[in-house]
Amino acid sequence: MAERITGHTELIGLMAYPIRHSSSPAMQNEAFAKLGYDYAYLAFEVDNDTLEDAVKGLRALKMRGSNVSMPNKTVVHKYLDELSPAAELCGAVNTIVNDNGHLTGHITDGIGFMASLKDNDIDVIGRKMTICGAGGAATAIEIQAALDGVSEISIFNIHDEFWDRAVSTVEKINTKTNCKAALYDLDDKDKLKEEMDSSYIFVNATGVGMKPLEGMSVVPDKSFFRPELIVVDVPYSPLETKMRSMAKEVGCKTMNGLGMMLFQGSAAFELWTGEPMPIEYMKEILNIKYE
Known part of the structure; x- marks a missing residue:
């Protein structure tokens, strides 16, 4: 430097x-x-x-x-x-x-998220997603997933300052895309499990799992997971969150947010420089490996 x-x-x-x-x-x-x-x-x-x-x-x-x-x-x-x-x-x-x-x-968050799934041979187009979160990153993921062709999105969030944003996001998805979206209270764990059971992919796009909420999980226990479910924890510090560890125990294919960080960063890099980021080189530098 x-x-x-x-x-x-x-x-x-x-x-x-x-x-x-x-x-x-x-x-x-x-x-x-x-x-x-x-x-x-x-x-x-x-x-x-x-x-x-x-x-x-x-x-x-x-x-x-x-x-x-x-x-x-x-x-x-x-x-x-x-x-x-x-x-x-x-x-x-x-x-x-x-x-x-x-x-x-x-x-660029939504673009980065969808690109990271594709890079890991995960095809969510025409399938159902359940996602937790209604902040900036979560909203970007939800909107981009709907625009790209995810068929159904179940959004879970607590009744915090982002709840009204989630209501607006659901309305936008249902009126401006071909995707069907619904919003549920994250405190309703029975409903969370029901929606996860019928989903192809589950995404935690909240800050739960990273500092200062390290060691916590939006999913209470591993009974919520099944081996066929793809599980993505957007936080990547720590690399192994409690939720991701539980999903692995069940046999789920999992990802953290490093791939999303790389691809959203690549999109930003291109906005600043006019050139794409050298992705394969950066995957080596960041030691990004899919499991």
Whole structure:
């Protein structure tokens, strides 16, 4: 890194809290170095209270852009000039592109999730998905899955500040896509098990399982899983969550969120540079292996 930092090096950020666990800086900087781009990517601990000032700083410092993660994805749009159609539909942003002071918000999470499934030979098109979560990443996954051709999506969430967002997501899916969506209370574990039993894939797209909720699971016990069910835990730190461990015990094919992180990062990389990320090289660097 030190050898390639110059007076011309442009900065790209990652604004989230907590964020020190993230693999994105290593991934993006390796990709920039591999392709010879004069960018440096750094993580900044930014929450909702400091987000507006951080975006002002991005603009003032003429940074090329930034990724955005929890808890900022669903609020950062207030400080941007424009949203991509997908970001507007999802109501969330995970990538900012700065074009000479004009800040555009994009969402690449859903694209990254679907690409990671395809890369692992998992075909969800025409099948049913049950998913937990209604935040920025979850919404992006739900919208993109519906647009790509998943036939049915059962969404589970607690009655928190994201519940109304989930209601809106279900309405958008049912009116703007050919997918059928429904929303259920995550506290209703009997209904969760019923929907999982009839699904091809189950996805945890909440923060449960990662710090500070490490060691916890949205699924109470392994009786909720069956060997034929594909199980994806979007958190990837730690790599082996409690939920994923339970699913493995039953014999499920499982994934963590590293593949999604790689492919959503690749989409962001292309927005900043105009070139695709060297995927196979990055899989080696990040030691991404499917089980």
